[in-house]
Amino acid sequence: MALKIAVLAKQVIDPEMPMAAFRIDGDAKRVVPPANIPPVVNGFDENAVEAALRIKDAQEATVTVISTGAEFALDVMKKPLSMGADELVLLQDDAFSNTIDSFLTAQLLAAAVRKLDGFDLIICGRQASDWDNAQVPLGVAEILGLSCVSLGKKVEVSDGKARVERIVPDGYEVVEATLPALVTVSNELGQPRYPTLRGIMAATRKRPTVWSKNDLALDDAQSEARITLRQLFIPISDQECEIIEGEDPADSGRLLALKLREAKII
Amino acid sequence: MADATGVLVIGQTSDGALDSTAAELLAAGRAIAAALDEELSIGLLGDTLDVPAQQAIAHGADRVYAVNHPLLAEYQPDVYLAALDALCRDANPRVVLISRTPEGRELAPRLAFRLGVGLAQDCLEVSLDESARTLLANRPVYGGNAVAVVSCERTPQIAAIRPKAYEPAQPDPSRQGQIISFPVELDASQARTRVVERVQEESEGVKLEEARVVVSGGRGLGGPEPFAGLENLARLLGGAVGASRAAVDSGWVPSSYQVGLTGKAITPDLYITVAISGASQHMAGCSGAKCIVAINKDADANIFKDARYGVVGDWEKVIPALTEAVRELVDT
Ligand SMILES: Cc1cc2nc3c(=O)[nH]c(=O)nc-3n(C[C@H](O)[C@H](O)[C@H](O)COP(=O)(O)OP(=O)(O)OC[C@H]3O[C@@H](n4cnc5c(N)ncnc54)[C@H](O)[C@@H]3O)c2cc1C
Ligand SMILES: Nc1ncnc2c1ncn2[C@@H]1O[C@H](COP(=O)(O)O)[C@@H](O)[C@H]1O
Numbered sequence: 085m086a087l088k089i090a091v092l093a094k095q096v097i098d099p100e101m102p103m104a105a106f107r108i109d110g111d112a113k114r115v116v117p118p119a120n121i122p123p124v125v126n127g128f129d130e131n132a133v134e135a136a137l138r139i140k141d142a143q144e145a146t147v148t149v150i151s152t153g154a155e156f157a158l159d160v161m162k163k164p165l166s167m168g169a170d171e172l173v174l175l176q177d178d179a180f181s182n183t184i185d186s187f188l189t190a191q192l193l194a195a196a197v198r199k200l201d202g203f204d205l206i207i208c209g210r211q212a213s214d215w216d217n218a219q220v221p222l223g224v225a226e227i228l229g230l231s232c233v234s235l236g237k238k239v240e241v242s243d244g245k246a247r248v249e250r251i252v253p254d255g256y257e258v259v260e261a262t263l264p265a266l267v268t269v270s271n272e273l274g275q276p277r278y279p280t281l282r283g284i285m286a287a288t289r290k291r292p293t294v295w296s297k298n299d300l301a302l303d304d305a306q307s308e309a310r311i312t313l314r315q316l317f318i319p320i321s322d323q324e325c326e327i328i329e330g331e332d333p334a335d336s337g338r339l340l341a342l343k344l345r346e347a348k349i350i
Numbered sequence: 351m352a353d354a355t356g357v358l359v360i361g362q363t364s365d366g367a368l369d370s371t372a373a374e375l376l377a378a379g380r381a382i383a384a385a386l387d388e389e390l391s392i393g394l395l396g397d398t399l400d401v402p403a404q405q406a407i408a409h410g411a412d413r414v415y416a417v418n419h420p421l422l423a424e425y426q427p428d429v430y431l432a433a434l435d436a437l438c439r440d441a442n443p444r445v446v447l448i449s450r451t452p453e454g455r456e457l458a459p460r461l462a463f464r465l466g467v468g469l470a471q472d473c474l475e476v477s478l479d480e481s482a483r484t485l486l487a488n489r490p491v492y493g494g495n496a497v498a499v500v501s502c503e504r505t506p507q508i509a510a511i512r513p514k515a516y517e518p519a520q521p522d523p524s525r526q527g528q529i530i531s532f533p534v535e536l537d538a539s540q541a542r543t544r545v546v547e548r549v550q551e552e553s554e555g556v557k558l559e560e561a562r563v564v565v566s567g568g569r570g571l572g573g574p575e576p577f578a579g580l581e582n583l584a585r586l587l588g589g590a591v592g593a594s595r596a597a598v599d600s601g602w603v604p605s606s607y608q609v610g611l612t613g614k615a616i617t618p619d620l621y622i623t624v625a626i627s628g629a630s631q632h633m634a635g636c637s638g639a640k641c642i643v644a645i646n647k648d649a650d651a652n653i654f655k656d657a658r659y660g661v662v663g664d665w666e667k668v669i670p671a672l673t674e675a676v677r678e679l680v681d682t
Contacts, residue, residue: 097492099492099493099631103495103629103630103652106492106495106496108496115492115496184491184498184500185468186459186468186469187463187468190463210612211612213492213493214491214492215491215492215498216471216472216490216491216492216493216611217471218455218459218471218472219459219462219469219471222456222459222460222463223459223460223462223463225460226460226463226464227463231428231542231543232427232456232460232542232543233543234455234456237605247546251605252452252548253452253559253606253614254550254551254606255548255549255550255551255604255606256548256549256551257545257547257548257549258545258546258547258548258549259543259544259545259546260543260544260546261542261543261544262542262543265542270612271595271599271612272598272605308503309468309503310462310467310468310469310502310503310504311468311469311470311500311501311502311503312500312501312502312503313498313499313500314486314499314500314501315498315499316491316496316497316498316499317496317497318495318496318497319490319496319497321655321656323642323655323656323657323658324658325644325654325655325657325658325659325660326658326659326660327649327654327659327660327661327662328659328660328661329662332663332667333661333663333664333667333668333671334667334668334670334671335671336661336662336663336668336671337645337661337663337667337668337669337670337671337672337673337675338671338672338674338675340643340645340659340661340668340672340675341672341675341676341679342675342679343659344620344643344659345679347641349619349620349641350563350587350620350676350679350680
């Protein structure tokens with residue numbers, strides 16, 4: 085039987101945009117999406133797609149990408165399809181706009197997983213580069229009662245187990261988890277593959293499944309926010325930088341050493 | 351059920367002693383408990399807890415829940431969670447504080463979901479809105495480009511606090527406190543994951559997280575070889591070498607070198623960055639450094655906004671001269 089894999093992927097504002105383009109609306113407590121810089125699939129979620137496709141390269145498997153949000157740039161969200169994923173499921177509703185609250189997001193994604201009759205393996209990014217919560221996947225695993233391994237850099241499946249190389253501060257550990265399991269991955273997994281021309285053509289033809297709030301049987305208690313955003317601001321640095329200028333760069337290097345000694349830092 | 355009360359810190363132990371992160375949490379928790387005028391307790395998990403329990407009291411805990419069980423001798427997330435879940439339900443605290451250590455990163459979100467409450471993730475500071483007895487948590491978001499103040503809507507209010515965000519309080523061995531042994535029923539079959547192998551990749555010498563001096567290299571170094579030069583400089587200063595994600599992603603150094611949002615958070619006295627542009631995600635890992643020095647050939651690089659001292663120039667010229675001068679200075 086083909087292994088059933090889901091990838092949870094989020095659309096985010098491009099985190100690599102120039103810092104000068106980063107603006108917030110403090111009153112509305114939100115980040116203003118920069119004009120002319122399109123959103124992207126969260127980088128770690130592209131790593132998650134890559135992890136799923138590597139498994140699919142090695143054995144029979146299907147890869148379903150699931151995302152929730154208030155609105156989507158369809159061409160952006162189709163990128164995983166053009167990389168080789170089979171299906172795209174979008175949970176789209178105006179009610180899904182509060183994404184700092186991981187509780188609701190995880191409930192929605194778990195409900196969609198149930199509606200799709202479950203998966204052997206769910207792969208997620210380690211964190212979404214908007215709120216940097218690193219929380220939704222662990223919530224999904226809790227809600228669905230799945231084995232859970234975070235921070236993978238290599239994911240393999242055999243004999244009803246996921247085998248994950250998991251990053252720890254001084255190296256990595258190899259962890260075995262019984263299926264069904266949820267794994268989060270980090271950029272150490274390696275470059276996500278580029279979409280091929282054939283992949284892009286195939287993705288153009290595919291239509292996503294779109295579900296709204298009514299399609300997901302959530303009760304009110306599951307939809308209530310657990311976190312309130314009170315304030316959002318851009319921190320200001322009052323650091324003054326003293327530029328050390330010598331006659332040439334080597335001289336500056338020497339003067340820097342003297343400066344640090346004078347300041348009793350070295 | 352009685353009303354939730356008090357602050358519960360989840361404390362880690364290492365090598366049979368209270369971990370420094372637990373002492374940091376007790377310092378943060380002490381202030382919240384004082385503002386609430388309620389008790390500060392700590393939950394300790396393990397199989398030999400006498401020493402860390404006494405240390406926790408010296409560091410400010412009024413009460414210690416010693417969760418003793420042979421299955422807690424080594425960290426396993428599923429088993430630890432079962433114990434924490436039972437403890438939180440029984441102790442019924444108003445506020446729970448966990449350190450965002452590698453273990454805390456897994457435990458805090460899962461515990462919050464298990465209890466059906468929210469979690470303020472990766473906080474640098476927590477305070478109390480006294481009128482509402484609500485925890486206010488400051489946390490960096492958007493890769494460190496912005497700061498959010500969040501509060502939790504349910505009880506217990508849980509916050510995961512970044513290691514080293516708080517200074518541990520000075521221990522007072524004469525402090526008195528209560529030690530309660532908290533029994534838990536655990537079963538080895540609760541563990542759904544198993545570590546089958548551990549591979550160490552860290553460089554020898556001073557650990558990056560503990561180093562008082564760190565020298566980090568970025569993409570502008572152009573390859574792995576120049577890191578040898580940074581090692582030299584770091585060694586002279588008794589420090590460690592770090593890197594930006596760009597250098598790690600290029601395969602020049604192992605990922606254990608990475609400083610930043612998704613790498614290590616470091617708080618050295620001196621942080622020397624070499625050919626690093628200073629992206630917010632990098633700075634998120636070194637904002638606690640006392641003095642940042644930037645060496646970059648681009649005068650407009652963002653790193654100079656956060657640096658105390660800067661040299662605008664080519665590292666190939668600056669680093670050998672700096673290293674030579676440091677060698678002379680440390681010898682005298
Ligand atoms: C979700 C997310 C998480 C991230 N997490 C991290 C993280 O944890 N840590 C991290 O570091 N990054 C992280 N990043 C990446 C971050 O955004 C930057 O891309 C990265 O830090 C850039 O690395 P760099 O400064 O080495 O490279 P660049 O930005 O390319 O900068 C290279 C610098 O070298 C200088 N230079 C070039 N040649 C020379 C020379 N000869 N002499 C002197 N200077 C020279 C250039 O002027 C330039 O400023 C993350 C990104 C995302 C989206
Ligand atoms: N709205 C979403 N839709 C789909 N997946 C999500 C969403 N939010 C979070 N995730 C998944 O959870 C990971 C961690 O996100 P977070 O907990 O928000 O930092 C992401 O990398 C995704 O894999």
